[in-house]
Amino acid sequence: MLRRVGEEGDILTCPYNLSHQILRCRFQVHLVRCRKSHPDAKKVVCPFNVTHRVNEQELDWHVSTCSNRQSFEVFKSSDSHASGSSMSNTFNDNGTEANSTWQTANTSFELETSQNWDDLPSVPSYNPKAYAEKANVLRQPVGMKPSERVAFRNAERKRLQNL
Structure with a gap:
C-alpha cells in the first residue's frame, strides 16, 4: 500500500x-x-531522539517510556557483552543515564592498531598532468589561447605517435 x-x-x-x-x-x-x-x-531534548522535546518535569517519565530507547538498549547490551561489563539503568537528575555506554565510549575510547602511518615510506603525491602526458589518452586544450592550442595540438600529435 x-x-x-x-x-x-x-x-x-x-x-x-x-x-x-x-x-x-x-x-x-x-x-x-x-x-x-x-x-x-521549558522544553528539554530526549537523550534517545532529538526530535522528542518534552517539558522538564516530564523528562523522567519520557525517558522510561521513550519508543527509541529500545535501539539504545540493544546497542548498550551488545557493547556490554563485547567488553564483558554490565551497565545499570540509573539516571541523573536531568534524565540522562549516569553510566551510559555512549558517554563512556566517547570519553575513553582508544583504537589499538599495529599500523603506524608515520613509518610509511614517503610517496610523491598524485599529479594528473604528469600521468596524462605518459598515458594513452586524448587531452583537450581547455582554456588556452588560439596560438597555444595550435602548439598543444602539434605536441599531442607527436606524443601520441611516440606511444
Missing part, C-alpha cells in the same frame, strides 16, 4: 506550538526555527 504525503503518519505536531502541523521530513528543521521563536519554553 502506497502512502501519500499528508497522511496522518506523515504529519507531526510541534511541541512548542500545538497549532503547527509539520511534515515528518521537515520536522527537525522546524524544531530549530520554532525553538528560536519560543526561547522561554
Whole structure:
C-alpha cells in the first residue's frame, strides 16, 4: 500500500506550538526555527531522539517510556557483552543515564592498531598532468589561447605517435 504525503503518519505536531502541523521530513528543521521563536519554553531534548522535546518535569517519565530507547538498549547490551561489563539503568537528575555506554565510549575510547602511518615510506603525491602526458589518452586544450592550442595540438600529435 502506497502512502501519500499528508497522511496522518506523515504529519507531526510541534511541541512548542500545538497549532503547527509539520511534515515528518521537515520536522527537525522546524524544531530549530520554532525553538528560536519560543526561547522561554521549558522544553528539554530526549537523550534517545532529538526530535522528542518534552517539558522538564516530564523528562523522567519520557525517558522510561521513550519508543527509541529500545535501539539504545540493544546497542548498550551488545557493547556490554563485547567488553564483558554490565551497565545499570540509573539516571541523573536531568534524565540522562549516569553510566551510559555512549558517554563512556566517547570519553575513553582508544583504537589499538599495529599500523603506524608515520613509518610509511614517503610517496610523491598524485599529479594528473604528469600521468596524462605518459598515458594513452586524448587531452583537450581547455582554456588556452588560439596560438597555444595550435602548439598543444602539434605536441599531442607527436606524443601520441611516440606511444
